[in-house]
Amino acid sequence: xxxxxxxxxxxxxxxxxxxxxxxxxxxxxxxxxxxxxxxxxxxxxxxxxxxxxxxxxxxxxxxxxxxxxxxxxxxxxxxxxxxxxxxxxxxxxxxxxxxxxxxxxxxxxxxxxxxxxxxxxxxxxxxxxxxxxxxxxxxxxxxxxxxxxxxxxxxxxxxxxxxxxxxxxxxxxxxxxxxxxxxxxxxxxxxxxxxxxxxxx
Numbered sequence: 001x002x003x004x005x006x007x008x009x010x011x012x013x014x015x016x017x018x019x020x021x022x023x024x025x026x027x028x029x030x031x032x033x034x035x036x037x038x039x040x041x042x043x044x045x046x047x048x049x050x051x052x053x054x055x056x057x058x059x060x061x062x063x064x065x066x067x068x069x070x071x072x073x074x075x076x077x078x079x080x081x082x083x084x085x086x087x088x089x090x091x092x093x094x095x096x097x098x099x100x101x102x103x104x105x106x107x108x109x110x111x112x113x114x115x116x117x118x119x120x121x122x123x124x125x126x127x128x129x130x131x132x133x134x135x136x137x138x139x140x141x142x143x144x145x146x147x148x149x150x151x152x153x154x155x156x157x158x159x160x161x162x163x164x165x166x167x168x169x170x171x172x173x174x175x176x177x178x179x180x181x182x183x184x185x186x187x188x189x190x191x192x193x194x195x196x197x198x199x200x201x
Contacts, residue, residue, distance in 0.1 A: 001032040001034075001035040001036075001087050001088070002035060002036050002037070002038070002085060002086045002087050002088070003025070003028055003032075003035060003036070003037045003038070003086060003087070003088045003089075003090060004037075004038050004040070004082055004083060004086035004088070004089050004090065005021060005025060005037060005038065005039045005040065005090045005091075005092070006040045006042060006089070006090070006091045006092070006093075006104070006107060007021060007039070007040070007041045007042065007043065007092050007093075008042055008043065008091065008092065008093040008094070008100070008101045008103050008104040008107075009043065009092065009093065009094045009101070009140070010043055010094075010101065010103075011094075012043065012044065015092075015094070015140075016094075016140040016177050016180055016191070017092035017093055017094055017138050017139065017140040017177065018092055020092065020138045020140075020175065020177060020191070020194055020195075020198075021090060021092035021138050023195060023198050024090055024136060024138065024175075024198050024201075025037065025090070027198050027199065027201055028088065028090075028201070031201065038082055038086070040079075040082075040107070042103045042104065042106070042107055043103055046103060046106070047075070047079070047103065047106040047107045047110060048075070048106065049102075049106045049109065050076075050106075050109045050110060051072070053068055053069060053071075053072035054072045054073060054076065054110075056069060056072070057069040057070075057072045057073035057076075058073065058076070058113050058114055058116075059114065075110060076110040076111070076113060076116075079107065079110045079111050080110075080111050080113060080116055080117055083111055083117070083130060083133070084117075084130055084133075086133060087132065087133065087134070088133070088134055088135075088136065089133055089134070089135040089136070089164075089169065090135075090136050090137075090138070091104070091135065091136070091137045091138065091160070092137075092138040092139075093137070093138070093139055093140075093156070094139070094140045094141070095139060095140065095141040095142075095154070095156045098153050098154065098155050098156065099155040099156050099159065100156055100159065100160065108163055111167070112163060112166065112167055116129070117129055117130050117167040117168070118166050118167045118168070126166055127168075128165070128166055128167040128168025128169070128170075129167065129168055130167045130168040130169055131168055133168075133169050133171075134169075134171040134172075134173075135164055135169050135171065135172045135173070136172075136173050136175060137157075137160055137172065137173070137174050137175065138175045138176075138177070138194070139156060139157070139174060139175070139176045139177065140176075140177040140178075140180055141154075141156075141176065141177070141178050141179075141180065142179070142180050142181035142182055143178065143179070143181075143182050143183075144178045144179045144182065144183050144186050145176075145178060146178075157174055157176075160172070160174075161174075175194045175197065175198075176190060176194075177190050177191055177194065178190050
């Protein structure tokens, strides 16, 4: 068994999402003592945003590749290989301005790649090629997004659900920590609920 962990919180210390991810990892290691873990702390070791040559490489055939395109897509190749070889994808991320941090978007832009993690069939429909990966997404937010009005402001969960589904990861469990700065009662309850879920894994 393999676990790929992505940490996207700019807070290295006192990050709620990182702390819960630590709990998840410890539980997973207990259940899978011979399992292997790859950790991508994309804050301490940032993923660069894609640039022109990266995009050219994404849309070039292997016959068109030269040294420049090979170099421009090397990191994408590595990140995709990590993803395709894992069994469990664990993402810990805060909500920034109702969506995901730019650091996480940079990782996504490298792994969502035409003819590598998704394709388009003859009917013009998308299909994913990343198979047998289950995702757990630990999120943290200062507010509480359980009302109709607040849910309309949550672009994080629907975006991640959609983009992971595009590449074939449809088994996705969200573990949201809410009220971190606005509602202490909800904050404590959400952490307790998530801990109980993790302990049952």
